[in-house]
Amino acid sequence: MSVVIANIGSLVTNDPSLGSGLLGEINTAAIVLDEGRVAWVGDSSAAPAADEQIDAGGHAVIPGFVDSHAHLLFAGDRAKEFDARMRGEKYTAGGINETVAATRAASDHDLETNMLSLVGEMTRSGITTWETKSGYGLTPEHEARALAIASRHTSETTFLGAHVVPKEYADDSDGYVSLILEKMLGAVSPSAKWIDVFCDRGAFDVDQARAILLAGISQGMQPRLHANQLANIGAVQLAVELGCASADHCTHLDSSDIDALAGSATVATLLPGAEFSTRAAYPDARRLFDAGVPVALATDCNPGSSFTTSMPFCIALAIREMNFTPEQALWAATMGGAQALRRSDVGTLSPGSRADLVVLNAPSYLHLGYRPGVDIIHSVMKAGSISYKGIA
Numbered sequence: 394m395s396v397v398i399a400n401i402g403s404l405v406t407n408d409p410s411l412g413s414g415l416l417g418e419i420n421t422a423a424i425v426l427d428e429g430r431v432a433w434v435g436d437s438s439a440a441p442a443a444d445e446q447i448d449a450g451g452h453a454v455i456p457g458f459v460d461s462h463a464h465l466l467f468a469g470d471r472a473k474e475f476d477a478r479m480r481g482e483k484y485t486a487g488g489i490n491e492t493v494a495a496t497r498a499a500s501d502h503d504l505e506t507n508m509l510s511l512v513g514e515m516t517r518s519g520i521t522t523w524e525t526k527s528g529y530g531l532t533p534e535h536e537a538r539a540l541a542i543a544s545r546h547t548s549e550t551t552f553l554g555a556h557v558v559p560k561e562y563a564d565d566s567d568g569y570v571s572l573i574l575e576k577m578l579g580a581v582s583p584s585a586k587w588i589d590v591f592c593d594r595g596a597f598d599v600d601q602a603r604a605i606l607l608a609g610i611s612q613g614m615q616p617r618l619h620a621n622q623l624a625n626i627g628a629v630q631l632a633v634e635l636g637c638a639s640a641d642h643c644t645h646l647d648s649s650d651i652d653a654l655a656g657s658a659t660v661a662t663l664l665p666g667a668e669f670s671t672r673a674a675y676p677d678a679r680r681l682f683d684a685g686v687p688v689a690l691a692t693d694c695n696p697g698s699s700f701t702t703s704m705p706f707c708i709a710l711a712i713r714e715m716n717f718t719p720e721q722a723l724w725a726a727t728m729g730g731a732q733a734l735r736r737s738d739v740g741t742l743s744p745g746s747r748a749d750l751v752v753l754n755a756p757s758y759l760h761l762g763y764r765p766g767v768d769i770i771h772s773v774m775k776a777g778s779i780s781y782k783g784i785a
């Protein structure tokens with residue numbers, strides 16, 4: 394059944410050929426959905442007939458957000474760690490091991506229930522496509538079960554067995570790398586689309602990360618990389634070398650990193666929730682945009698360093714603290730995320746794309762940054778069906 398949504402105050406298509414500017418914005422617009430896809434977009438007065446008509450009441454419509462970086466498979470709570478950081482303690486990667494212990498002890502049911510609760514929050518914030526990583530089991534069995542659970546709900550599953558070195562290998566990081574190479578990769582490969590490594594100070598070095606990523610690639614996984622969050626140890630350069638879909642965090646960049654990203658297909662994924670929660674310095678997105686680097690925004694939802702599922706919150710932070718324009722921030726949270734997942738069917742509202750969209754309780758997408766902390770999500774559609782309807 395076809396549906397036309399008419400009387401849209403501002404429609405963001407992310408297709409410059411359809412409207413104005415980077416966002417391909419059309420004012421006084423309409424969009425036709427059919428069989429879960431976008432069939433037509435244009436001026437509301439020229440909208441073709443459809444089986445059903447919805448009046449958008451002058452509200453803005455944007456593509457569904459694409460969250461290309463999240464850690465949703467975990468148990469436990471690290472609120473005390475957050476409190477300690479707010480009292481002045483410095484963030485390190487070591488706290489991950491606390492979540493590992495709780496996750497190993499949790500049942501499959503509890504892990505899935507917690508994940509789906511967070512996914513529900515994401516949906517209510519306008520996220521229609523989401524990725525999630527393993528990385529809180531750190532044994533072949535626990536990593537495999539996390540990814541098996543995730544794969545029942547998303548195709549964007551990432552093996553992150555190289556998150557940190559678990560306590561039982563505290564004095565033998567190379568031994569843990571061998572475990573990943575010899576046992577984990579085979580156990581997780583049926584459920585993992587992507588492979589990732591936390592390549593940073595206190596986690597895995599460049600040589601270890603290269604070995605793990607190359608082994609994953611040989612088993613059919615596509616690479617992405619946690620890079621340059623805590624220090625610059627060469628992770629961004631490795632991401633470009635191996636053709637990673639994205640280098641995520643990018644907090645500490647020098648000019649050679651930016652030049653490398655600009656000459657590659659690797660997306661720089663920025664995660665403002667992590668800087669907010671760890672009181673770290675925010676990276677300057679303007680340097681990336683000026684160099685022509687594709688940029689994504691993601692929530693980095695995780696229990697230790699960015700426990701948020703709100704893309705509007707991350708957009709507001711990116712505008713205020715990372716020197717994004719509102720236009721760039723919305724593009725990064727939609728098309729940028731799609732590029733980081735190497736997807737062409739989401740992040741846009743152009744004919745043929747999946748009908749994932751968000752209606753805002755506002756006349757313009759500018760209100761995402763203009764009204765920080767305010768819920769302006771009117772409704773969410775995924776593949777043409779309503780997945781969330783808030784209070785108008």
